Amino acid sequence: MRFDESYSGKVFIMSRATYEEADAVIYGMPMDWTVSFRPGSRFGPARIRESSLGLEEYSPYADKHLEEVAYFDAGDIPLPFGNAAKSLDMVEEYVEGLLNDGKFPLGLGGEHLLSWPIFKAMYRKYPDLAIIHIDAHADLREEYEGEVLSHSTPIRKACELIGPENVYSFGIRSGMREEFAYAKESGMNLFKFDVVEPLKRVLPKLKGRHVYVTIDIDVLDPAYAPGTGTAEAGGITSKELLEAQIHLAKADLSIVGADLVEVAPAYDPTEQTTIAASKFVREMLLGWVNKR
Amino acid sequence: MRFDESYSGKVFIMSRATYEEADAVIYGMPMDWTVSFRPGSRFGPARIRESSLGLEEYSPYADKHLEEVAYFDAGDIPLPFGNAAKSLDMVEEYVEGLLNDGKFPLGLGGEHLLSWPIFKAMYRKYPDLAIIHIDAHADLREEYEGEVLSHSTPIRKACELIGPENVYSFGIRSGMREEFAYAKESGMNLFKFDVVEPLKRVLPKLKGRHVYVTIDIDVLDPAYAPGTGTAEAGGITSKELLEAQIHLAKADLSIVGADLVEVAPAYDPTEQTTIAASKFVREMLLGWVNKR
Amino acid sequence: MRFDESYSGKVFIMSRATYEEADAVIYGMPMDWTVSFRPGSRFGPARIRESSLGLEEYSPYADKHLEEVAYFDAGDIPLPFGNAAKSLDMVEEYVEGLLNDGKFPLGLGGEHLLSWPIFKAMYRKYPDLAIIHIDAHADLREEYEGEVLSHSTPIRKACELIGPENVYSFGIRSGMREEFAYAKESGMNLFKFDVVEPLKRVLPKLKGRHVYVTIDIDVLDPAYAPGTGTAEAGGITSKELLEAQIHLAKADLSIVGADLVEVAPAYDPTEQTTIAASKFVREMLLGWVNKR
Amino acid sequence: MRFDESYSGKVFIMSRATYEEADAVIYGMPMDWTVSFRPGSRFGPARIRESSLGLEEYSPYADKHLEEVAYFDAGDIPLPFGNAAKSLDMVEEYVEGLLNDGKFPLGLGGEHLLSWPIFKAMYRKYPDLAIIHIDAHADLREEYEGEVLSHSTPIRKACELIGPENVYSFGIRSGMREEFAYAKESGMNLFKFDVVEPLKRVLPKLKGRHVYVTIDIDVLDPAYAPGTGTAEAGGITSKELLEAQIHLAKADLSIVGADLVEVAPAYDPTEQTTIAASKFVREMLLGWVNKR
Amino acid sequence: MRFDESYSGKVFIMSRATYEEADAVIYGMPMDWTVSFRPGSRFGPARIRESSLGLEEYSPYADKHLEEVAYFDAGDIPLPFGNAAKSLDMVEEYVEGLLNDGKFPLGLGGEHLLSWPIFKAMYRKYPDLAIIHIDAHADLREEYEGEVLSHSTPIRKACELIGPENVYSFGIRSGMREEFAYAKESGMNLFKFDVVEPLKRVLPKLKGRHVYVTIDIDVLDPAYAPGTGTAEAGGITSKELLEAQIHLAKADLSIVGADLVEVAPAYDPTEQTTIAASKFVREMLLGWVNKR
């Protein structure tokens, strides 16, 4: 007697009914408590789902239909308010569970620090892991205001975990001098301002690798994604991000997980950010899940 | 593996898991296609549910807790876009099913025309039905722009169905001259401007009757409920509407169903309308459901 | 072949087609250039007209229909941007023309300084003029930042023109100490905080007088009228202002003109301020025009 | 005594005073009742006119001045709320009248279904008609939720009316798999994602033809046009749409009518969508009207 | 060469230039990290200061001028993001410093948990302290989601610190059943729904006592204060809160400190909440500071 949920705005459209029948699992991470400037991304996952109602199930980019991918939207992990450490532990444990069950984890943030426990779980399973990081901000700080667990540090910690040479950042247009210096000295791969062109050059080098992709919505110019906490002028367009997604889908490598973070609906009065985000999630599902 | 839904914003908080165990059923009616001025109430039910997340389960007004009432949120009836006639039929059939199953129907609009099919279903079951109508607008037109099925006609049709003397309207501050004339001549009971005082005078006369209550959110002043299609200055406060709800809860009569309509989130940038609406729904559940 | 204008949102609903057949003339004064804090009231008249589309033509307050009053909406006076002195001259000349033609002037602001040239034109025609002023602010300054022609001075200038004993201010909850002192010493009639009660006491004293009424929308609490330049907490409700209008309509005196000023749509995302303002204009038309 | 209307925001700037002296007629179609996701485009025409106040009358793109084109803004056709079938009939009849009087019809929507009756009227007059369709969505469905008259079907119906080979769609980035399949199989001309480049290739083929142009504002990325019902990320820029308009103006073909649809002011808090739309209308007037 | 700061919007208007010459100190507490529903109050203090620019320095309520009170706006305490425990320690230490210097502490929040360290500092100095708490929420939880330091617990902790019989809560309309039960059993003084009437009854009992006053802006109805994290329908008006402030100013007791918390500008598009808040701060300064 309850009406069909897969078109209710409560789960991403066309979510399968059960976890068991899914190859990929969408999960929300409603946390923004280490965010300094404008919080609110904790509400991102719910609004991305709601905006998915406006999507077509078929993509002319991928020439595929969502029914061709088996995924389950598990809802939001119930992270404890204000407790960053415990929240990160819960995310790590949850993603580890997904990997153990052979699922493709597709996380929705929430703040970017949430990618850090995911990286740890992914790396335990895939010791040859490479990370593709698409973002406006380098996120390479050692700490932020004395705090190591901050939305400004996850990529630095990733470098320390899997080796800087295995981390590829694209579209970076903001950071401290020290972050850019670290990128240069450590041997990690940081590409400033642009995404599509450097990505096309990098992808052949990742041939056959296991790759995790983390996208911070603020890589887009605020014109395209005003609904984020630390909007930074001078970014790329939605068209360019879609193009990058297609290149990743077609590349000869194995994508083993992905996230989209920092969508903050409070700064998105026209809903354009969540509308765009839901489309990026659709393309992740269509192009990336079955590349494993 | 899916996280608990009763606190997800996808159903009204504390919804029971199944239809079977419920005494009352919350259902959404996402239709606004006969609305003349500012459409958008089709999104009302979803946002009322989402705002319910901010509510306490206990009410100091009723001194009761939501766990004391067994209700199930069934989601939105999938009404066909633009087809008012068919939508109304679906609502009537759905409510009839609820009544057959012995459930208390608690409808969320959507436009006010949606109360009309509910009235029909209720009247078939309760031939002594009285209707309490709380609204800024008389809704007593015979037609609107040549259309009998309009958001301006449901109370007129109710009068014709159950007899004008069984219809009680409160808070009315807008209508055509003909509507006020009809109210006077037909013998229906229309109280202008105020709600609480006339309601207190009327309730003893309804002793022992079966009563259906329909509330149009625009009875509130736009200061309290800007998120509605035909906001009308000079209305009552949220405090007064809560007071009216308590009087109804304590009255010696049998409430057999209720609806809350015309919540339109597009005009509600601060969410204050859906926040208030979710509280009114909580008080309906706590105070009215078990009065049958 | 052009569609009927009286329901287009371009003129106040039910405006007669020509100036000649009208007893009252609605005119806009799109000026806000002396406003210090938040400009934007220049767009007030256009949006009040647009919101009039949502009104019923019949009022249950006055028990009258707009077709019973002959009025013409003349549009906005084309005031020269940034030139306050010339704008005021144009308004004075325009209102003088209306009075010469025997019309009831109903002005829509725009900033409150615009009432000053109207006062001058009214006083020339009605040497026994009394002014009823409903506002949050005393507007009794001698100058503002060195400027005599300011939105803070019109009532002071009115006192100097027609004598302070002929000026009645209601609802005042903001002003300099000197303004309140002037009010007390000069013998003008200033009532703090409230409107309805003091107005009821004052009206009998104005029996038989020619009265001009100027209403600043900010007499309402910001909850009821956020769309204004100098919102001031602690104000009255829309219901109270409507009640004051009815008392004026029923009083034994002659209302010879009126204005409603300081509606600023830029701060009114829900349109509740212009919706309320259009209702106040309707009640002015129904209750005040034919009292001359 | 009424002030000049051609600069009032009530008609598109520089509208001639009478229908008779005009070569082109601007008319609004305030209907959105078959819209599924976010209604509101019924208010589009009025706000486009209002935003025209901010335009220069001269265009450096066309190097022409609006005084060089004789057009009349007829206001909005008074379409009956909720009645799609009758509304479409009224539009068809109205456009037929315009064509009989030798006018260039320039329609403002309202939802895209409104183009369907226009197509019918145009085709009766111009049996060699070609249609240029610029949009994010294919609009090639046979029906939507069981309804043939839907905002998702007008181009399909156009194909059936004038032959798919005479329909050219540009910028399409959303649709069902079946729609793209139909486009391919039927022989219609559908160009995905881009507008300017494929248009430049197509225009020579249309040499000498009678062409009707329909533009859905959502061909723009939501960054440029958030104010629309079904915003779709990944679109073109305003600059590109202006460029397309210029190419059309310079092409060796005869444009015999045009429309701009789906502008929905409720999702346009900054007014950027209506500001852009009014500019596109100006370029239609300057570049297209006298190409007949 | 820097322009005068006391009218810059950067400090509360008429702030003295130095700490030394001040009797009272305004300080901001930009923290919201334990907030569950809608964060954002960390930006409250800055926007209250900015809105103070729109205030008159003279109050007709208190019949006093801000120049009669010597206060210094110290800006915001630089609280470390996400670290609640350390933030609370910093606030406690700061307020202790103010008290040692003989200053009246006037805190601006920020979330309500911030009152807890203030209570501790106040109680050390004034062992006979009574607390007046004006709020929509009881804030009497023992913990929230397992966390003792939460925005839902400060009044419970206050009861435990100074004795429940010394705590007076007004306007409470939301809480768990356990909170209301605790209030009743413990002997604390909790008044539901209303503020002014119970306050008038209580004040004589507090004769001669040292009193700290904490106001949560959400005691106002969302109509008056939409800009807050946990808006709760059914609240009091701005007029009533001003009236309560005046009663406190006239009472025969010694106010030794105060705070105003939970102003969240992100939900305040019309700025009406910060406009009201700045007025409440003015009345605190005028009426309460010199009552010590």
Next chain:
Amino acid sequence: MRFDESYSGKVFIMSRATYEEADAVIYGMPMDWTVSFRPGSRFGPARIRESSLGLEEYSPYADKHLEEVAYFDAGDIPLPFGNAAKSLDMVEEYVEGLLNDGKFPLGLGGEHLLSWPIFKAMYRKYPDLAIIHIDAHADLREEYEGEVLSHSTPIRKACELIGPENVYSFGIRSGMREEFAYAKESGMNLFKFDVVEPLKRVLPKLKGRHVYVTIDIDVLDPAYAPGTGTAEAGGITSKELLEAQIHLAKADLSIVGADLVEVAPAYDPTEQTTIAASKFVREMLLGWVNKR
């Protein structure tokens, strides 16, 4: 005891503490009283400062850190409301003082007319001055509505002052026919639509010259800068404006002052315009100040 101001949002981040130690001075010009369409830019300077809080101090564009530039944010010049003539005199006098003290003037508007007095002061000091003007509008009118001092005239007046051949306008996409004709006939240098390409061609010609740069934020498309009074579709991106800034920084010429005008926060609900503007100011400081 007052907390550090250079990170308070009250001054541009990293402002030095005193005027004396600065090479450049940031000053606000809060005036918009000659603006015709949508006023509000008077609040631009304050919000640009506030948004600077979200910036990194290091720029990967310039590879420089703000600590390498000594600047002082002097706040807003206290311009008298509504008095354009006097305001312009004050700006001229202020800038003259800065130049006498050897400071680089960096002005924040406010409306574009404010550049006119700056031009006069600059030209007195640098008789070989060239002006680079980046804008959507030509601003070449001789007068606007009979007023010579208007936001539409400053570049015309600049041409008359320093010779049209010394004025370079970029990105112009709006103006009267007469303005474009004047540009052509007078020998000034006006480049339509684009900025970066024509600028790259022009810069070598300005080798060794003293150059003043004035940027109107509306050169950006409204997608990138909705928060401005006369938004004009078809503009450039933030990325392009940043690129133009870098070219200017690297060019072999001496930049002796700059301004950024027409930021109007009232039309900027997502803050994207002020966020972008603060970044442009950072690049001005890093790239232009020490080029003198």
